Amino acid sequence: MKALLSHAVGGPDTLRIDNVPSPVAGPGELLVRVQAAAINYPDVLIIEDKYQMKPPRPFAPGGEIAGDVIALGEGVEGWAVGDRLVAVPGFGGLVEEIVIPAKSAFRLPASRSYIDGAALILTYGTSIHALYDRGQLQAGQTVLVLGAAGGVGLAAIELAKAKGARVVAAVSSDEKAAAASKAGADVTMVYPRGPFDRDGQKALAEQFKAAVGPKGADVIYDPVGGDYAEPALRSIGWGGRYLVVGFPAGIPKLPLNLTLLKSCDVCGVFWGAFAARDPAANAAHVATLFRLWDEGKIAPVVSKTYPLDHGGAAIADLAARNVIGKLVVTLD
Structure with a gap:
């Protein structure tokens, strides 16, 4: 599969597309085909080792995704292959496939696009x-x-x-x-x-x-x-x-x-940290967000989309602080 990876500390220009093996879902995990990944300010910091989380290299930035379940790990209940979801893995989202804990995923209604879903949570x-x-x-x-x-x-x-x-x-x-x-x-x-x-x-x-x-x-x-x-x-x-x-x-x-x-x-x-420490409270907030979205009181604003091989440009544009709303990398 293709992945946009950080191999060394640096800015968006240091990222490069690599072909890497597809991951395998372990116990309690979902293998997800990523359809869209939103870019957020932590993506600017994490590749420069300026964020509080410093994953081992090589890693893909991209902390927020929307996609489809393509495999279930042992013990996963309540999910099926083909289900649509959104999740915030923190990093690793600028890839074609990603493994995430099943408990961290939220269902994406069929009425919502992957692009808007990736820009919500x-x-x-x-x-x-x-x-x-x-x-x-x-x-x-x-x-x-x-x-x-x-x-x-x-x-x-x-x-x-x-x-x-x-x-x-x-x-x-x-x-x-x-x-x-x-x-x-x-x-x-x-x-x-x-x-x-x-x-x-x-x-x-x-x-x-x-x-x-x-x-x-x-x-x-x-x-x-x-x-x-x-x-x-x-x-x-x-x-x-x-x-x-x-x-x-x-x-x-x-x-x-x-x-x-x-x-x-x-x-x-x-x-x-709040979401990790109190997942029930966070899940209640997410339910409120989907309700407000249905009521037309909120709606993600995505000002531009990019293909995976231009994901570095998306991070650079966000770093320049000239963006209105969200930027999303698409992988469909």
Whole structure:
């Protein structure tokens, strides 16, 4: 079978297509024919050995897949050859065939495409855990979403609106603002590109404060980090929750005196660890996501697809932070 593999530490240009033996499903496992694999920011980091998980090489990036069951390992129940599924293996998805634990897979309805299915679980799973669990979001509250036109950002907008919240979407271009508005954002603001000096950070903080309103944001959803983090935190309201989701702009250092002055919480969001530690709660979230999808309240936005041999280009495009929604590699 074909696989897009990382043989050495480096960027997307170091990946190459190899022919490798097909895997075999062991006890409790499913052998899956991959039809589509979504690209996420961990794919940018994992091939450079900058992610918390460092698989032995050679390995394929691609942490989120949709496909068909082609073989069952010993002891697997409830699945049959030909069943459609989605799963988040963490890595290894940019291959024609992959083995996954049966307990980690979720059924993909026949009415949904492999491309949309591959783009659902990781971003929406992250956002529903962040907003509903860590952020304790309630109807009528104000949410500030940074990086609001990316995969997790658009998911956060839709899930916050499904909860009845007011959403302020912060983005870096007018095109992204239009995408955020289409997803349901009540207010959009376009911020400049960092890095920022102190005056630039102060100006950005005032921009955030004006956008969220005089009471401040009840929840701040930050998948960006870097120089955007402190200005965003300065716009938080009394008792607010600041959700730490990711750091494509760099790992920030927050002045803790702000948390005292606002009596606010800074909450880490590690969806992968949550899903592993509490699979029942994660499965309940996934069921909620499929229900909201059926109700038309959420819908993955896939802005571009790539063939397997251009998977490196997909990772490079995501790293450039110019993407709206999700990118998906197709293998059908």
